Amino acid sequence: MKRDSEKTRQRILSGLETLITREGFTGVGMNAAAREAGVDKVLIYRYFGSMGGLLEAFANEKKLCPRMEDIFDNLPDDTPHHEIATRIVLDHSRALQKSPLAQELVCWKLTEQNPLTIAFGKSMEQSGMRALAEMGIIPDEEIVTLVTVLICGLQHLILRGRNNNPMMNIDYSKPETREKVERVISSVIKTFFESREGESEKL
Amino acid sequence: MKRDSEKTRQRILSGLETLITREGFTGVGMNAAAREAGVDKVLIYRYFGSMGGLLEAFANEKKLCPRMEDIFDNLPDDTPHHEIATRIVLDHSRALQKSPLAQELVCWKLTEQNPLTIAFGKSMEQSGMRALAEMGIIPDEEIVTLVTVLICGLQHLILRGRNNNPMMNIDYSKPETREKVERVISSVIKTFFESREGESEKL
DNA sequence: ACCTGGTGTCACCAGTCGGTGATATACATC
């Protein structure tokens, strides 16, 4: 093996990535990580100290959160709020849909707390908060709540779709199903916004 | 140990239950199951053949799905449809909230396919379908979709709440947060139903 | 040429895993 510590570090980290995506988080371990990277496991201890250290480094140096394409760039200023909210929900779910790594991390986070899942959670949280802030009209708690529940719902459907676990016959791995769901999401957000505007007019 | 095969069978099964709820599904294994039940693991092989057989028996003989209290019993016949739909969503989530075992099984199902998770999935699916059927007005796909997404969203929030993983500052383990979310759910379902009624009148 | 420190390789440890064969013990039947 060539003597290049930085390169082996990277080999280990990207080996971990393929390991997580291929075997799932239950398959992650010292020996497996070393095998996957084609490296003696003692090097992992040398460079990262422990499994926790490895996960932490992975969290710091890898892009965990699938980049949401910048949602608001090509939006005219007069875009209705409900349309922005819809975008947030749908873009979030599409980004997750595209990233098997992120999917596995969401799943991991639901079952275990470790440096990686914690960091991943924070990064997701930030991304979400930033999106909400950009929405302009944050202070309405109810709308934030609705958007959050919808995002969670889609996340859950995506995770179920991975192993063909339909829910109420909704198999989110099928594109036509996704389209249908997205239409409903868009519609429900629109009506909810309208109903709230109606109320505020009454006051 | 007393010689009572049926009793040891039950000891093994209920030991598995406490094992799952205490350690999570990642802690489930032959040795652990035997330890937990205070039984030699060879007995597990004798009675259940394999881990798969044990999980299958567990699925058949234990109540996996938290019984939704019969939602529709004390409902007057003229209860608005949107109220019924709301009940379905909220009762489903409250039932899950009460059952740590079911929560773990949902989580397990997202990461692995085995006799137990498969059976659990089917049982959840049936329960959901039955609820929808009772709702009377099934054929509206959009409403079914909305209800499903909302249920998924609440499921996800519940799972996050287990390990204090708030989402957009929504910590579903706090009762007051749950109340707020439930109010929004109820409200959004109501407005969605109303908007659809309005449309059908137009036709 | 010699040392030094960073790097990679190997061998090994104790502990746990899933899984199995042989054997002891209790109980019902004769």
Place this chain on the structure above:
DNA sequence: GATGTATATCACCGACTGGTGACACCAGGT
């Protein structure tokens, strides 16, 4: 009491796990 059978216990296997110490190698500096 003797026999047979179902039940439970024990000992063990190979494979794998996380973790560590000893050593070989190869650079650069003196």
